[in-house]
Amino acid sequence: MTPIRIKPALLQIHSILGLVAALILSLMGLTGAIMGFEDEIQAALNSSLAHVAPRTEAPLTPAELVARLQADPELGKVAAITLSRDPSAAARIRFARNGDGGRPSSLLVDPYDGRVLGEPSGESFFTTVRHLHRWLLLPGDGNGAGRQITGAAVLGLVVLLITGIVLRWPKRASSANAWLKPQLGLSGRGLHRSLHSVVGTWVLPVYLVIALTGLTYSYAWYKDGLTWLLAPASQTQMPGKAARGGASPAAEAKPLALDLVWATLREQVGDRFAVMQLTLPAGGGTGLRVRTWPSEQNDGRRDEFRIDGATGRLISAERYADKTTGERVLARILDIHRGSILGWPGQLLFMLAAALMPLFAVTGVLLYVSRRKLRRPMPPLTTVHLVPGE
Numbered sequence: 001m002t003p004i005r006i007k008p009a010l011l012q013i014h015s016i017l018g019l020v021a022a023l024i025l026s027l028m029g030l031t032g033a034i035m036g037f038e039d040e041i042q043a044a045l046n047s048s049l050a051h052v053a054p055r056t057e058a059p060l061t062p063a064e065l066v067a068r069l070q071a072d073p074e075l076g077k078v079a080a081i082t083l084s085r086d087p088s089a090a091a092r093i094r095f096a097r098n099g100d101g102g103r104p105s106s107l108l109v110d111p112y113d114g115r116v117l118g119e120p121s122g123e124s125f126f127t128t129v130r131h132l133h134r135w136l137l138l139p140g141d142g143n144g145a146g147r148q149i150t151g152a153a154v155l156g157l158v159v160l161l162i163t164g165i166v167l168r169w170p171k172r173a174s175s176a177n178a179w180l181k182p183q184l185g186l187s188g189r190g191l192h193r194s195l196h197s198v199v200g201t202w203v204l205p206v207y208l209v210i211a212l213t214g215l216t217y218s219y220a221w222y223k224d225g226l227t228w229l230l231a232p233a234s235q236t237q238m239p240g241k242a243a244r245g246g247a248s249p250a251a252e253a254k255p256l257a258l259d260l261v262w263a264t265l266r267e268q269v270g271d272r273f274a275v276m277q278l279t280l281p282a283g284g285g286t287g288l289r290v291r292t293w294p295s296e297q298n299d300g301r302r303d304e305f306r307i308d309g310a311t312g313r314l315i316s317a318e319r320y321a322d323k324t325t326g327e328r329v330l331a332r333i334l335d336i337h338r339g340s341i342l343g344w345p346g347q348l349l350f351m352l353a354a355a356l357m358p359l360f361a362v363t364g365v366l367l368y369v370s371r372r373k374l375r376r377p378m379p380p381l382t383t384v385h386l387v388p389g390e
Contacts, residue, residue, distance in 0.1 A: 013159070036339075106119070260311060
């Protein structure tokens with residue numbers, strides 16, 4: 001098959017796939033852009049609420065915090081505790097799902113006396129945006145149809161990127177103007193084509209990174225393949241297997257001893273952390289997950305521990321410093337996905353690229369409609385008979 005015949009076929013694939021996925025990709029792009037600086041926005045919204053006056057006495061331990069909070073039956077069961085080494089930072093408490101499947105808002109708590117400071121602003125909004133971004137707010141969340149639909153849309157985006165770059169390959173590939181300079185002096189179809197192709201070239205590398213990392217959240221086979229490629233040794237013992245399988249039926253009946261867990265943590269990490277998050281078991285098990293970050297930025301550079309909540313026994317320890325390069329890439333997939341691995345300039349770049357996604361949907365539809373009009377056969381010419389004397 002000659003290239004002359006290949007390009008029309010690719011154009012058909014590109015057009016049809018773009019029309020099918022346009023709305024979903026636009027929605028995912030806009031919601032992704034909204035979440036681009038989620039942590040920074042929430043920190044600004046709760047700057048006064050999330051800080052307390054530092055005191056000379058030591059803050060409460062997790063066991064003491066849980067005991068004081070569980071004394072109020074209206075608060076529900078504590079699911080996670082986030083503590084900071086900053087003496088002026090409030091503790092953040094997350095609660096287990098309630099009877100209707102919803103999750104009550106987190107609470108900010110004074111770490112010195114357990115006094116509830118209030119609900120953090122913006123949390124429910126960003127939770128809704130995140131569910132819309134990942135699952136389209138369809139029933140079942142990650143186990144429902146929404147995950148499959150967004151995953152298929154991202155696979156479609158990869159095909160759109162590949163076919164798009166092939167279709168717009170210029171005759172003079174070395175000409176920077178042909179690749180990167182939009183022709184803003186045009187109007188109508190010419191302007192739409194220029195914006196669609198040139199701006200698409202600008203953001204193509206960003207979209208490719210977003211798509212290839214985002215697929216890890218949609219398909220287990222893709223995540224397993226990426227793990228096999230980057231860190232084959234880690235497949236022999238995936239994080240969390242020991243914790244899920246480490247609780248025997250006899251151990252499940254035991255109450256949690258968070259004071260023993262705290263003692264084990266102090267032995268393992270001491271004061272070498274900026275933020276610590278303890279996630280309590282959701283069911284009747286006793287396996288706790290603990291994550292610690294070296295800075296206030298909760299990114300993939302974290303250490304993770306699994307601890308038996310009944311005995312305080314360390315089940316497993318996974319330290320970021322001990323990871324191979326491939327394992328570090330896997331640990332920071334989310335940071336790569338949103339560009340934060342490059343700092344705030346990367347976050348800004350990825351946010352702007354995501355916000356531009358509707359541009360390609362709109363210009364793509366306009367180009368498709370105008371192309372259909374151009375291909376429409378012209379009406380046959382009719383013979384005009386003039387009346388004598390006209």
